Amino acid sequence: MKAFRCRVCGAQLFFENSVCVSCGTALGYSREEHDIVPLNQSGQYVDSDGMIWHICRNLNLSGCTWLARIKGEQCDSCALTRVRPNDADLEGLENFVPAERAQRQLVVEIDRLGLPLRSRVDDPEEGLCFDLLSSVSQSVTIGHADGVITIDLAESDDAYRERVRDRLDEPYRTMLGHFRHEVGHYYQWQLVRSDDEAARFRALFGDERADYQAAIDEHYANGAPAGWRQSYISQYATMHPHEDFAETWAHYLHIRDTIDTAVSFGLISEPPADQRFREQVVNVWMPLTAALNGVNRSMGKEDLYPFVIASDVLDKLDYVAELVGANTAR
Incomplete structure (x- = not known):
């Protein structure tokens, strides 16, 4: 997560802060600005365009600190x-x-x-x-x-x-x-809808048209196949191409978000923008998680990231990164 700072006093904030513990300013999260912003005494935030934003009605229900466009409505x-x-x-x-x-x-x-x-x-x-x-x-x-x-x-x-x-x-x-x-x-x-994209998908993950219920039954009856770590990020990923992709996608988000967090807090330098994702995994993620796992062990806790990323999994992660890059909102 981003290392947020209070716009009033400069104190460090965390994603769920509704009040700055340093200066007492009421806070809300602006999705448009991707930042935590100060609220006025009426519990509103006025952005640079003069639009008035209101705290989400679910603040007391779920702890939501996000801003809504209409007073009394949800974010x-x-x-x-x-x-x-x-x-x-x-x-x-x-x-x-x-x-x-x-x-x-x-x-x-x-x-x-x-x-x-x-x-x-x-x-x-x-x-x-x-x-x-x-x-x-x-x-x-x-x-x-x-x-x-x-x-x-x-x-x-x-x-x-x-x-x-x-x-x-x-x-x-x-x-x-x-x-x-x-x-x-x-x-x-x-x-993954076009014929070309489906072909790329199947080359890495297998044919997603395979019977899903039969795959579930096989997985829970016999478990993951021998040597699964050479091609899959988890045992669950071995069950069916749908699950292999979803597990790979989840780890792509794990990795991206943790790297971004480490950069935001000054623990590592930001990877070059033109660096392929598999290179980020090898050159940034693996050394970072080795250090973080060591920190966890020094505290008597389990590894923060208890996974081994094999070469085939790197190819799948790279595919997910390319798929995201090709479909970002313009």
Whole structure:
């Protein structure tokens, strides 16, 4: 994440700050300016064009600090949420807060990449929306279908998520990771459409027309194939080309965002703009994660990035980076 600074006193801010702890200024996040901005005594922000912005109505519900165009309305990120827990579901609402936080971070990442992001309201056929469902009284399956991303809010609970991670023998499982993975399915659906693009996709990931349910059954019956680390970023990626792409997409976002964060905080120099992504992974990401993993170990914690990136995975990451670059909003 960007290293934000208070425009009033210059103190360091973090993405979710609603108030500057140094000078007490009320704050909001401006999606248009990609920055945290100060609010006036009326709780408004007036931009350089004279437009008045208002704090999102969900500040007290989900901790959202984003700005909305109309007083009493939702911000752009919250408007992507189609379904949330009802007000009587206290456990669901508690888990709703970190899920919405992860969703906002995802929107920032998509904006930074320059990818088109249409809501379900603006594009009922192919727009994006999120159903953030409580599994307190119903079974919820995380997934994507034609622009609708479903998230199980139980995954916001650290203890629950760790039990699932351990049961599935996963090295890494976070709410933000779920959002990144599922939006990978969405952008595959949106961006891999032409015959030429489909051919490039299949050369790397395999034929996505293979029976998905049969692939699921095979994966959970027999696990990942021997030697999977030579071609896949995770065991889950071996299940089906759709999942291989989504896992690769998620790691592309993991890597991009962490490198950008490290640059913003002055830990590393910004990679050259003309450098291929695979070169950034080899020359920047691998040394950075080796150092960060060492820091985690020195604190008695697990590795921050417990993955090995083989040459075939580098090719897939490079493909995702090229796909993003070819489809950024002009």
